[in-house]
Amino acid sequence: MKISIVVPAHNEEGNLPVLLDQIRGALPQGLHEIIVVDDGSTDATLDVIKAASRSDQRIKYIGLSRNFGHQTALRSGLSGASGDCVITMDADLQHPPRLRSALVAKWQEGFKIVLTLRKDAENVSGFKRLTAALFYWLMNSVSDVSIDPGSADFRLLDRKVVDVVNELSEHDFFLRGIIPWVGFSVAKIYYTPDERLHGSTKYTLRKMISFALTGVVANSIQPLRLATIFALLIAALSTLYAVYALAIFLTLGRVVPGWTSVALIVSLIGALQLLVLGVLGEYIGRILRETRKRPGYVISESNIDHDKD
Numbered sequence: 001m002k003i004s005i006v007v008p009a010h011n012e013e014g015n016l017p018v019l020l021d022q023i024r025g026a027l028p029q030g031l032h033e034i035i036v037v038d039d040g041s042t043d044a045t046l047d048v049i050k051a052a053s054r055s056d057q058r059i060k061y062i063g064l065s066r067n068f069g070h071q072t073a074l075r076s077g078l079s080g081a082s083g084d085c086v087i088t089m090d091a092d093l094q095h096p097p098r099l100r101s102a103l104v105a106k107w108q109e110g111f112k113i114v115l116t117l118r119k120d121a122e123n124v125s126g127f128k129r130l131t132a133a134l135f136y137w138l139m140n141s142v143s144d145v146s147i148d149p150g151s152a153d154f155r156l157l158d159r160k161v162v163d164v165v166n167e168l169s170e171h172d173f174f175l176r177g178i179i180p181w182v183g184f185s186v187a188k189i190y191y192t193p194d195e196r197l198h199g200s201t202k203y204t205l206r207k208m209i210s211f212a213l214t215g216v217v218a219n220s221i222q223p224l225r226l227a228t229i230f231a232l233l234i235a236a237l238s239t240l241y242a243v244y245a246l247a248i249f250l251t252l253g254r255v256v257p258g259w260t261s262v263a264l265i266v267s268l269i270g271a272l273q274l275l276v277l278g279v280l281g282e283y284i285g286r287i288l289r290e291t292r293k294r295p296g297y298v299i300s301e302s303n304i305d306h307d308k309d
Contacts, residue, residue: 001030001084001085002030002031002032002033002082002083002084003027003030003032003033003083003084003085003086003087003100003104004032004033004034004035004081004082004083004085004086004087005023005027005032005033005034005035005086005087005088005089005097005100006035006037006074006077006078006081006086006087006088006089007019007023007034007035007036007037007077007088007089007090007091008036008037008039008070008073008074008077008090008091009036009037009038009039009041009045009049009073009091010038010039010040010041010045010067010070010073010091011041011042011043011045012041012045012091012092013041013043013044013045013047013048015091015092015093016036016045016048016049016052016091017048017052018093019091019093019097020034020036020052020056020059022093022096022097022098023097023100024056024058025097026097026098026100026101027058027100032058032083033058033059033060033081033082033083034056034058034059034060035060035061035062035077035080035081035304036049036052036059036060036061036062036077036091037061037062037064037073037074037076037077038061038062038063038064039064039067039068039069039070039072039073040064040065040066040067040068041067046061046063049061053303060080060302060303060304061301061302061303061304062076062077062080062299062302062304063299063300063301063302064076064297064298064299064300065297065298065299065300066298068297068298070153071153071173071174071175072173072297073297074088074153074173074175075165075173075175075297076297076299078157078162078165078166079166080302080304081162083159084158084159085104085107085156085157085158085159086156086157086159086162087100087103087154087155087156087157088153088154088155088157088175089153089154090152090153090154093194093195094193094194094195095116095152095154095193095194096191096193096194099116099154099189099191102189103116103155103156103189104156106156106187106189107156107158109187110185111158111185111186111187112157112158112160112161112184112185112186113155113156113157113158113161113179113184113185113186113187114155114156114186114187114188114189115148115151115155115179115186115187115188115189116151116152116154116155116188116189116190116191117148117149117150117151117188117189117190117191118150118151118152118190118191118192118193119150119190119191119192133149136148136149136150146180147176147177147180148188150190151176153175153176154191155179157179158184160184161179161182161184164182165178165182223279226279230272230275230276231272231276234269234272
């Protein structure tokens with residue numbers, strides 16, 4: 001049994017030495033590997049990884065040529081992993097390596113996917129709780145897949161699942177949506193995240209919105225259907241108003257004064273048209289990115305032989 005652990009890292013030079021010590025302490029003896037992906041860090045993250053790899057041959061590194069994003073860094077790590085199972089986790093120390101044994105135990109029971117579901121600590125802000133709840137509500141309302149609230153990129157994947165994920169060629173890689181799509185048997189483990197020691201979260205509000213948008217558009221065509229439904233609804237209401245105006249004209253012999261109502265209707269229809277165009281634009285833009293056939297990421301340096309994949 002060989003276990004691979006994939007850790008995407010962006011400006012985590014302070015957290016990585018502690019995390020790597022914890023991971024090595026949690027790994028049993030054997031031919032295991034720890035793959036740390038430097039996602040275009042601007043600090044000494046890559047140097048820290050290289051130094052650790054020189055002292056422990058189990059530590060591998062992938063250095064991306066720029067910051068491609070957390071999901072893409074995960075993807076590159078999965079492509080280089082060779083274990084019978086792969087555990088993915090963040091580098092900010094909030095995903096406890098001590099759960100390794102619990103994850104592997106569920107895998108050995110026969111589950112191909114072992115998810116972890118986060119239980120927020122009491123000191124988590126109300127804003128973060130609210131935005132997280134809205135994110136999962138939005139995803140499960142308009143997406144074709146169901147994502148468990150509290151799920152994160154801390155999970156174990158069987159080799160079969162990793163091979164399926166690595167075969168996907170889509171540009172908008174959203175692993176949380178891909179995992180329920182691929183199927184296979186799933187087990188769930190609840191955990192309370194540890195505290196981050198150094199730095200701050202890399203998920204700004206802008207990145208969170210982009211992440212949510214990618215999750216919805218990459219996994220569902222429901223927004224297109226909703227836009228069609230809204231368009232039909234407004235068209236029906238406009239038709240009713242036209243019938244009403246014509247009836248008033250025929251019965252009273254004059255046009256009903258109603259500049260305000262007309263202006264409101266025109267504005268509403270115009271806003272709906274812009275909404276529909278915006279939804280279409282999101283899908284068309286992503287179609288363009290797919291047709292370019294560009295690779296999802298560029299590796300600048302690595303001590304992993306990617307030719308084996």
